Amino acid sequence: MAAAYKRIVVKIGSNVLTQPNGLPDQSRIAHLVDQIVTLKKQGKAVVVISSGAVASGRSMISISEKHDAVAARQLLASIGQIKLINTYLSLFEKHQMLCSQVLVTKEDFRDRKHYLNIKSCLSILLKHQVIPVVNENDVVSVTELMFTDNDELAGLVASMLDADALIILSNVDGIYNGDPKSPSSSVIREIKRDSDGISSFISTAKSGSGRGGMVTKLGMAQKVAKLGIPVYIANGTRDHVLTDLIDGNVVNTYFVPEKNTSGKKKWIAHSEGSATGVVKLNEGAAQALISGQARSLLPIGILDVSSEFKKGDIIRLVDENEVLIGLGIAEYGSDKAKERIGQKGHKPLVHYNYFYAVG
Numbered sequence: 001m002a003a004a005y006k007r008i009v010v011k012i013g014s015n016v017l018t019q020p021n022g023l024p025d026q027s028r029i030a031h032l033v034d035q036i037v038t039l040k041k042q043g044k045a046v047v048v049i050s051s052g053a054v055a056s057g058r059s060m061i062s063i064s065e066k067h068d069a070v071a072a073r074q075l076l077a078s079i080g081q082i083k084l085i086n087t088y089l090s091l092f093e094k095h096q097m098l099c100s101q102v103l104v105t106k107e108d109f110r111d112r113k114h115y116l117n118i119k120s121c122l123s124i125l126l127k128h129q130v131i132p133v134v135n136e137n138d139v140v141s142v143t144e145l146m147f148t149d150n151d152e153l154a155g156l157v158a159s160m161l162d163a164d165a166l167i168i169l170s171n172v173d174g175i176y177n178g179d180p181k182s183p184s185s186s187v188i189r190e191i192k193r194d195s196d197g198i199s200s201f202i203s204t205a206k207s208g209s210g211r212g213g214m215v216t217k218l219g220m221a222q223k224v225a226k227l228g229i230p231v232y233i234a235n236g237t238r239d240h241v242l243t244d245l246i247d248g249n250v251v252n253t254y255f256v257p258e259k260n261t262s263g264k265k266k267w268i269a270h271s272e273g274s275a276t277g278v279v280k281l282n283e284g285a286a287q288a289l290i291s292g293q294a295r296s297l298l299p300i301g302i303l304d305v306s307s308e309f310k311k312g313d314i315i316r317l318v319d320e321n322e323v324l325i326g327l328g329i330a331e332y333g334s335d336k337a338k339e340r341i342g343q344k345g346h347k348p349l350v351h352y353n354y355f356y357a358v359g
């Protein structure tokens with residue numbers, strides 16, 4: 001099955017690219033590039049989401065403790081990203097292949113127009129057989145404007161490109177059912193929508209230079225699988241991991257995909273940050289929307305419209321207890337929605353084609 005994938009997003013964590021002493025691991029990067037080249041030669045399009053700018057920078061300059069953490073990260077990423085991308089460039093050039101640098105911030109995905117701009121940028125690169133090497137632009141992304149980590153960015157890119165698979169390479173074989181270092185723990189081989197209790201196995205411990213840890217990997221992987229894309233977490237420090245994974249020969253955690261969803265739903269799923277309005281639903285409407293059936297939100301199910309929005313905006317739909325149940329595109333603005341609260345006979349505020357249930 002995996003051998004049939006045509007478009008693959010590969011996320012490489014900082015720890016995969018860094019030696020225990022913090023210096024970039026040139027031979028590992030070279031080995032990963034070799035494997036990506038093999039996949040390219042099999043006719044697959046590959047997009048790389050590569051962390052490692054800060055870790056690379058750390059190997060090049062020492063900075064005193066007195067600088068604040070944000071400024072230090074900017075300095076390290078600014079120096080390190082150029083080093084990192086140069087490493088990729090020279091390695092791909094040895095195989096007569098072109099890679100490119102795509103640096104993004106959360107802001108670049110803030111609305112549909114910006115989202116489509118990035119999508120068309122990646123599409124033209126792929127059309128020209130270029131391997132995009134994407135990273136967050138850490139020099140300008142600070143604090144609340146940042147992605148949680150590159151796992152979030154990778155999930156967004158895989159969804160945006162409707163990838164056939166997302167492969168997350170970290171420094172562990174997958175998600176363990178306990179402490180990964182304990183001999184009594186083993187890798188959970190398959191995670192489905194109804195797999196319970198996985199998060200209880202995950203500690204907030206991170207590897208040396210990682211940012212989000214396994215918690216964000218799990219959340220993101222479940223979301224992407226729910227949108228219809230298979231996700232794999234595997235060990236990027238193992239030899240031949242990418243090619244073996246595609247051939248089905250390596251230990252990993254596999255997230256079973258659900259039914260594939262439309263491009264617009266995938267965009268909505270990743271747009272919570274750009275939602276404007278909040279609409280509160282009664283129990284019946286909330287249940288109907290999360291039932292998994294094709295149900296639209298009619299005004300009769302609305303209890304309250306608590307902030308302004310325009311037609312076409314992404315809005316948050318919450319239940320009676322203010323718990324977020326989903327995101328949707330508003331078919332009309334908040335003024336009309338307020339006038340129609342609790343009334344029959346009006347068109348839906350959110351059509352089911354443009355609703356994404358968060359649970």
Ligand SMILES: Nc1ncnc2c1ncn2[C@@H]1O[C@H](COP(=O)(O)OP(=O)(O)O)[C@@H](O)[C@H]1O
Nearest residue numbers: 013014170175176201202203206207210213214
């Ligand atoms: N149950 C678990 N299974 C696997 N890894 C876990 C688990 N709980 C916590 N972790 C930690 O998550 C780390 C990987 O996340 P992270 O440090 O963000 O890596 P990356 O740099 O690849 O993004 C592992 O090195 C491990 O220490």
Ligand SMILES: N[C@@H](CCC(=O)OP(=O)(O)O)C(=O)O
Nearest residue numbers: 014051052053054149150211
């Ligand atoms: N953008 C940062 C990486 C942030 C990040 O998410 O790191 P990781 O958890 O190792 O994937 C960098 O290039 O250093």
